[in-house]
Amino acid sequence: MTPLSPDPAVLRGLRLFSGLDAAALAEIVRSAQTRRIEKGTTIFSQGDRAALCHALIDGRVKIAQTGADGQQLVVRYIGGGEMFGTAAVFSGGIYPADALAMVDCVGVHWTAATMGELMERHPRIALNALDIVGRRLQEVQTRLRELSTERVERRVAHALLRLARQAGRRVGNGVEIDFPLSRQDIAEMTGTTLHTVSRILSGWEGQGIVEGGRQQVTIRQPHALVAIAEDLPRPGKPEEK
Amino acid sequence: MTPLSPDPAVLRGLRLFSGLDAAALAEIVRSAQTRRIEKGTTIFSQGDRAALCHALIDGRVKIAQTGADGQQLVVRYIGGGEMFGTAAVFSGGIYPADALAMVDCVGVHWTAATMGELMERHPRIALNALDIVGRRLQEVQTRLRELSTERVERRVAHALLRLARQAGRRVGNGVEIDFPLSRQDIAEMTGTTLHTVSRILSGWEGQGIVEGGRQQVTIRQPHALVAIAEDLPRPGKPEEK
DNA sequence: CGCGTAGTTGAGTCGCATCAAGTGGAGTGG
DNA sequence: CCACTCCACTTGATGCGACTCAACTACGCG
Numbered sequence: 001m002t003p004l005s006p007d008p009a010v011l012r013g014l015r016l017f018s019g020l021d022a023a024a025l026a027e028i029v030r031s032a033q034t035r036r037i038e039k040g041t042t043i044f045s046q047g048d049r050a051a052l053c054h055a056l057i058d059g060r061v062k063i064a065q066t067g068a069d070g071q072q073l074v075v076r077y078i079g080g081g082e083m084f085g086t087a088a089v090f091s092g093g094i095y096p097a098d099a100l101a102m103v104d105c106v107g108v109h110w111t112a113a114t115m116g117e118l119m120e121r122h123p124r125i126a127l128n129a130l131d132i133v134g135r136r137l138q139e140v141q142t143r144l145r146e147l148s149t150e151r152v153e154r155r156v157a158h159a160l161l162r163l164a165r166q167a168g169r170r171v172g173n174g175v176e177i178d179f180p181l182s183r184q185d186i187a188e189m190t191g192t193t194l195h196t197v198s199r200i201l202s203g204w205e206g207q208g209i210v211e212g213g214r215q216q217v218t219i220r221q222p223h224a225l226v227a228i229a230e231d232l233p234r235p236g237k238p239e240e241k
Numbered sequence: 242m243t244p245l246s247p248d249p250a251v252l253r254g255l256r257l258f259s260g261l262d263a264a265a266l267a268e269i270v271r272s273a274q275t276r277r278i279e280k281g282t283t284i285f286s287q288g289d290r291a292a293l294c295h296a297l298i299d300g301r302v303k304i305a306q307t308g309a310d311g312q313q314l315v316v317r318y319i320g321g322g323e324m325f326g327t328a329a330v331f332s333g334g335i336y337p338a339d340a341l342a343m344v345d346c347v348g349v350h351w352t353a354a355t356m357g358e359l360m361e362r363h364p365r366i367a368l369n370a371l372d373i374v375g376r377r378l379q380e381v382q383t384r385l386r387e388l389s390t391e392r393v394e395r396r397v398a399h400a401l402l403r404l405a406r407q408a409g410r411r412v413g414n415g416v417e418i419d420f421p422l423s424r425q426d427i428a429e430m431t432g433t434t435l436h437t438v439s440r441i442l443s444g445w446e447g448q449g450i451v452e453g454g455r456q457q458v459t460i461r462q463p464h465a466l467v468a469i470a471e472d473l474p475r476p477g478k479p480e481e482k
Numbered sequence: 483c484g485c486g487t488a489g490t491t492g493a494g495t496c497g498c499a500t501c502a503a504g505t506g507g508a509g510t511g512g
Numbered sequence: 513c514c515a516c517t518c519c520a521c522t523t524g525a526t527g528c529g530a531c532t533c534a535a536c537t538a539c540g541c542g
Contacts, residue, residue: 134332
């Protein structure tokens, strides 16, 4: 909750503000609130009035939806440079999911009214937001199709590849997901159970494709994972005739 | 393809243009192209360059995504007053799905460049678009959760209720979906097979909850369908202790 | 050192996809 | 006007992927 002095250079990195001139950025910085967010903090909760537009300078935030019977779905993981909770402000004014800091984060936010004025004055911001939300819509639609038509193993492979792209860190023997990620989290991303995820990862670990630890996954053979995700023929898994 | 004289009063009904003054509407009308679209016409195809923003004055359009292996997913049905294909224009420039006219329609469209200028000049349009796309994102996320966590029967019930809300017409003995809808279509909305949908509808028909026909469904007891969708206890289906 | 949380692994079950016929009504052509 | 042909739909039989139930293990933290 410690307020920090916002840095214009940092805000320039946000997709939401790309293409704006220095004067506009200065205005945006003036109206921004920056703060540290401790690991485990709930930034907003499903059903809350959406009073703030958020963006993440650094860290990792989980956006998750809860069903009537307590079932959880991980909607997405937000990384540095991404906005979140902003679509809700302009679409009904209620956050449709929870936002939870997975690690210590640095966040920035604007009030709904301020962001509205900024967008009116600088349509480019609204256009950027439309771009971002449109891409997320496409991504979620793609996941919807995967969930409808693919077996669990392929969905888990897709999920890990997506995570590697968004939150992968190159390490000696592959690509590591750079935040604590449990089997349960993966299950909630792919619509399965932690048991099934555990079995699948164990299988892959036996084949040297991934390496798992407590709340931690490293991909050692990304190409093999792509082969599984795309359902390509591959060694050890002969096509039935 | 017959061009028609666009009518300002008609465009006022589009959510995308709500809150605009008469001058702005006049400008929008001048730059619009209106046309009749025959049933069965493909308005755009997945992978095409997104050159046009569309809206539907009247009729019904199916937005469907195809996977690499030909698997189909119905993303949504568009009705009169709704825009479609617009998010794609501002998010990558490629349509992520097919748009197919389910009945004879009247559509209107703008070029990407024209709509971009309109939004720059009238930020309210961009805000409206953000609102609409944000709501669709929420809806798709909700479907994603349903697909992850609910059994087929509940998902079909949810899909029918959603359709009834968007495309329902009150008739003597219930609510009828007002466009041709096959079992296959329902299956592609809910991530199942037409066989399973057929079995479920037959079961419901036996209980008097729905009435089915060829590419046609009438809901006779909406409350019963809600009970199924929400997994409430109900007569004939005792809770196991 | 003990407790809690995360993960592993086995056995059993079942929901639903898959395979496989068949029915009936709408549209078409002779 | 009737026969033919689709196409949407129905319904039965079968199999299996993955969920459920149930221990058990191991790591990290206080």
